[in-house]
Amino acid sequence: MKENKIVVGSVEWCSLPLLQIPAIKARVDSGAKTSALHAVNIIPFxxxxxxxxxxxxxxLQNDGKTTIYCESPVFDKRKVKSSSGIVEVRYVIKSVLSIAEATWEIELTLTxxxxxxxxxxxxxxxxAGRMLVDPEASFLLGELSSEVLRDYYQIHIRKPSGLKIGLLASNPNLYSNRRIIEAGEERGHNMEFLNIKDCYIKLDGKFPEMHYRGGRILNDxxxxxxxxRPSATFYGCALTRHFEAIGVYTQNSAASITQSRDKLYSLQLLIxxxxxxPTTGFANSPLDTDDLIKMVGGAPLIVKLLEGTQGKGVVLAETKKAAESLINAFKSLRANILVQEFVKEADGKDIRCFVINGKVVESIMRTAAPGEFRANIHMGGTASIVKITPxxxxxxxxxxxxxxxxxxGVDIIRGQKGPLLLEVxxxxxxxxxxxxxxxxxARLMIEAIEKDIKYKGIVN
Structure with a gap:
């Protein structure tokens, strides 16, 4: 009956007492069949x-320090399709949900x-049978203050005692940046986001310094x-170079980043x-356009802006006439371009190999969205795990x-004559x-830093 049901909003605080989780913010979604709990380092035994x-x-959201260590019997393993359409096999456990002074057993998938x-x-x-949802409301059962959460979780907060690691980037909310910060904190390190635009340099023969907004010195x-990000390459690399000059380890050096961003120079180094x-041409004069097209096997072909990145500034010219018009248009704008053969048999797919310290730690196959020729996940493409060849x-x-x-990140396509390297x-x-x-x-990146600087401290 309605009067016996708990009325909740779209977001509520609850607890999972069997897992020793006193408070966790849950997204209440009647459109989802199963319940899920955020879990990392999932190990069966x-x-x-x-x-x-x-x-x-x-x-706790945006908190990589507070960690609860759990174990539970496995109730089931099942395939679950996420909201993004990806199907994964998840462990299922049974636990007790406590909300509004009521408790009952539920199933939770771990992901x-x-x-x-x-x-x-x-x-x-x-x-089912216990709750009614008002999707327009939130926290109908009450909010929890930061003081209450601190009291709940104080014994679980990891006090940073490891390395002091700075993440030099532009957007603290970007998934990759958040994950690296969390992974470092999980390993017991003192992580700090350093916004590129807020850093500035003191050049001095005896006492060079890196300064941050408000005059704080970052030499420690x-x-x-x-x-x-590509638009910040010059300034970001200048900062990275200065950190190197004052004796701070940088995971990628300024020189390596700079040359990787120069498409032409990087291809010359790689060959x-x-x-x-893929066969690639580069020329300055419009008089060479015809031979440039022949050089890469004719149309269809790819035209790439040297300054482009992440698929931007990359155009497919399907006919010779279109290629001529496109190349000459770019040249009239004094834009530097590469002309590259179009590998049709790649069928809109490429392989992204993630390399850390000379080892491929994971590889995925990216497939272009319908009507696209570039395998770009951010443009509607899809991805899946792939087994790469030696x-x-x-x-x-x-x-x-x-x-x-x-x-x-090394991008490779599969051609008729074997794999071809696209970009690094x-x-x-x-x-x-x-x-x-x-x-x-993200954790593997942090572990690589620990190894490189021979960190001997205790990590979690």
């Missing part, structure tokens, strides 16, 4: 002959919900992770290492080494590859 799962829960915001999703199976960092690339692995590793990048990205995104693989890539 056997206990007294029964299947169990061990996992970590970070129950990484970093990209979803709320650390818990409450689906209709858990609500152990490591810097540069995540520089000097014997790596296969040759593709070799190309990815050599490419990252050639560019002197400790962290790199010095600030590869984590959202696509973590979302598909469920692997903690």
């Amino acid at each position: 056997n206990k007294e002959g029964m299947p169990y799962v061990r996992f970590e829960v970070l129950p 990484n919900r970093d990209s979803m915001g709320y650390r818990m999703l409450l689906g209709r199976q858990a609500m 960092f152990d490591a810097i992770i540069p995540r520089i 000097n290492s014997g790596l296969p690339i 040759e593709e692995r070799r190309i990815a590793v050599v490419a990252a080494k050639t560019m002197n990048l400790k962290v790199a 990205n010095s600030s590869p995104g984590l959202e696509g590859i973590e979302g598909v693989s469920k692997k903690n890539i």
Whole structure:
């Protein structure tokens, strides 16, 4: 009956007492069948002959310090389709939900919900017969103050005692940046977001310094992770170079980032290492347009702006006439372009290999959206895990080494004559590859820093 049901809004606080989680903000969604809990480092094991799962829960949004260590019997494993359309196999556990002084047993699937915001999703199976939802309201059962949450979780807060690591970037809310900060905090390090626009340099022969907004000096960092957007390459690399000059370890150097952003120079370096690339042409004079088109095998062909990145400034010319018009138009604007053969058999797919310290830690196949020729997830494309060949692995590793990048995203396509290297990205995104693989890539980046600077402290 209605009078016996709990009326809730679209977001409410609840608790999971069996998991020792005193408060967690849940997204109440009657459109979702199952309930889900944000969990990382999910490890199955056997206990007294029964299947169990061990996992970590970070129950508070935008907080990588507060961690609850959990274990539970495995109730089931099932395929779940996420809101983004990706199907994954998840562990299912049974736990007790406590809300509005009522408690009952529910099923929870365990998954990484970093990209979803709320650390818990409450689906209709858990609500059936017990709750009514007012989708226009929130926190009908009351809000929890930061003081109350601090009292609840004080014993679970990890006090940073490790390295002091700065993330040098432009947008603190970007998925990749949030994940790296969280991963560092999970490892016990003192992580800080450093906005590129707020940093400035003191050049001095005896006492060079890096300053931050308000005059704060940043010379005491152990490591810097540069995540520089293309439009900030010059200034971001100047900052990175200065950190190097004052003795701070940088995960990717300014020199390696700079050369990776120069499409022509990077291709020249890569072919000097014997790596296969699509046939590419570069010319200055419009008088050479006809031969330039012939050089790459004729139309259809790809025209790339040297300054473009992440698929921007890349155009497919399907006919010779279209190619001539496009090339000459760019040249009339004095834009530097590359003309590249179109590898039709790639069928709108490429492989992104994520390389950390000379090892391919994960690979995904990206497929272009219908009507597109570029495999770009941000333009409606899709991604899936792919098993790469030994040759593709070799190309990815050599490419990252050639560019002197400790962290790199290496893009490869499969042609009739074998794999071809497209590009090497010095600030590869984590959202696509973590979302598909469920692997903690951010954590691997932090562990690589610990290894590089021979950190001997205790990490979590």
